[in-house]
Amino acid sequence: MNRRYPRALLTLTSCASLAIVGTLAGSTPAHATYYSGGMPKRSFSVKTVGINSQWVKYFDTGRKNWNTAGVGANIKRKSSAKPSFTANRYNGSWYGLYAPSGSRPNRSFKIQVNARTIDRDTDSISQYDKWVRSTVTHELGHGLSLDDNPNTSKASLMKHSRNRSTVQKPLAYDKSEVKRIYT
Numbered sequence: 001m002n003r004r005y006p007r008a009l010l011t012l013t014s015c016a017s018l019a020i021v022g023t024l025a026g027s028t029p030a031h032a033t034y035y036s037g038g039m040p041k042r043s044f045s046v047k048t049v050g051i052n053s054q055w056v057k058y059f060d061t062g063r064k065n066w067n068t069a070g071v072g073a074n075i076k077r078k079s080s081a082k083p084s085f086t087a088n089r090y091n092g093s094w095y096g097l098y099a100p101s102g103s104r105p106n107r108s109f110k111i112q113v114n115a116r117t118i119d120r121d122t123d124s125i126s127q128y129d130k131w132v133r134s135t136v137t138h139e140l141g142h143g144l145s146l147d148d149n150p151n152t153s154k155a156s157l158m159k160h161s162r163n164r165s166t167v168q169k170p171l172a173y174d175k176s177e178v179k180r181i182y183t
């Protein structure tokens with residue numbers, strides 16, 4: 001269990017911290033949960049790269065979790081899209097990575113999900129499935145401008161401390177934040 005602490009730190013560093021400072025400097029500070037590496041709109045397309053049909057299914061579950069959340073999101077899967085989603089057994093200690101590129105309105109991103117660490121830290125196929133779905137949906141949350149570990153006592157899909165077996169979809173707090181950010 002204590003292995004989770006450094007992993008969360010690593011994920012935080014690689015996920016979100018790089019892009020925030022420059023954008024917010026000199027402007028009114030955004031709410032603590034805002035992540036400036038997200039997409040300019042709630043509607044965007046993503047291509048899947050180098051993954052089998054099972055992983056395409058995981059990705060589809062993740063985007064459907066957002067598309068059916070009632071937050072105005074419309075995440076499509078499209079082979080000509082620039083943003084990409086992939087998965088592999090990476091050496092890194094993280095479960096998932098979201099790396100933005102370019103600036104709005106031409107923002108793109110690359111999501112990677114680490115089958116190795118999720119496999120290592122789960123005890124059954126059922127638990128593995130849940131953790132993968134939780135990770136995929138979490139990473140897409142960054143595409144919707146949600147930051148890691150929002151400063152709230154409310155439960156959130158974006159918290160690294162969430163229970164990945166039970167929290168796989170956006171929670172009430174996450175939904176209200178996406179609506180607030182994109183109004």
Ligand SMILES: [Zn+2]
Pocket residue numbers: 011015138139142147148
């Ligand atoms: Zn994250």
